[in-house]
């Protein structure tokens with residue numbers, strides 16, 4: 001029986017602009033094709049914050065200047081990022097597989113993820129979106145009613161609420177495709193956040209952390225492994241201090257201890273650990289790998305990467 005994996009792709013897999021994305025997905029496709037060639041069933045999920053910022057700004061600027069166009073809410077823009085990223089990614093993977101003589105359908109499932117309307121995250125926006133702004137642009141964003149924070153040494157960034165994922169609405173479709181041995185891209189950008197209102201799903205003005213949704217996705221498709229591909233080969237404790245230590249294989253207990261001790265960035269590395277620990281605790285015997293794209297092959301052979309099991 002084939003091993004099932006959920007692969008969460010970080011910013012480096014996609015770049016931030018259209019040309020960057022076109023180039024980046026070609027490299028990403030090589031890593032995904034390697035997994036398929038190794039005999040894995042693959043479900044992919046990905047970041048979307050740079051793309052979402054770009055699309056949201058574009059849609060809302062046009063909404064102001066062209067009377068036939070109306071502004072688009074964050075949830076609609078989130079759906080657009082799934083289409084835009086999925087389109088590039090699925091074609092790059094399809095082509096890389098065909099170049100290796102592998103015929104496999106690759107598709108993107110537009111995925112909604114329910115969130116709790118009372119999630120505390122709605123009161124404290126934390127998810128950084130889009131480009132770095134100067135003070136003037138930041139003031140203009142604030143005037144529109146958007147949240148902006150100053151990032152020391154960078155400039156100003158937009159932030160939105162990032163509630164926890166509750167349920168993946170289209171999970172049956174994702175399961176059906178992966179069980180048919182197809183390559184699936186799903187829950188992009190953590191999923192389009194929606195609020196369940198009886199039979200109606202109402203788009204929420206938020207962005208779900210993609211790593212947390214990746215963990216839930218891995219649990220709900222009963223994956224064997226969660227693979228988080230990011231910009232570092234191994235996760236560190238005591239990052240940037242004299243006693244910095246790179247983590248190889250660790251237990252769930254050790255992972256929880258390091259989380260409690262505050263070794264991981266709250267909005268970058270910590271969610272990767274939270275997702276990994278939750279997945280393994282809910283699916284006994286499973287594991288999570290956190291590494292960089294270029295080290296995936298070596299990591300699968302147990303030679304590098306941070307593994308939690």
Ligand SMILES: Nc1ncnc2c1ncn2[C@@H]1O[C@H](COP(=O)(O)OP(=O)(O)O)[C@@H](O)[C@H]1O
Pocket residue numbers: 009010011012047229230231232234235236237238239263264265267268269270
């Ligand atoms: N303890 C840690 N060990 C390694 N990297 C860390 C740690 N804490 C925070 N980071 C940061 O997390 C970043 C990766 O997270 P993030 O930028 O969210 O990536 P992605 O877009 O790939 O999900 C690394 O580039 C690093 O700067």
Ligand SMILES: NC(=O)OP(=O)(O)O
Pocket residue numbers: 010011046047048049050188189190207208209210211
């Ligand atoms: N949705 C999400 O987590 O995107 P980023 O990884 O780009 O922040």
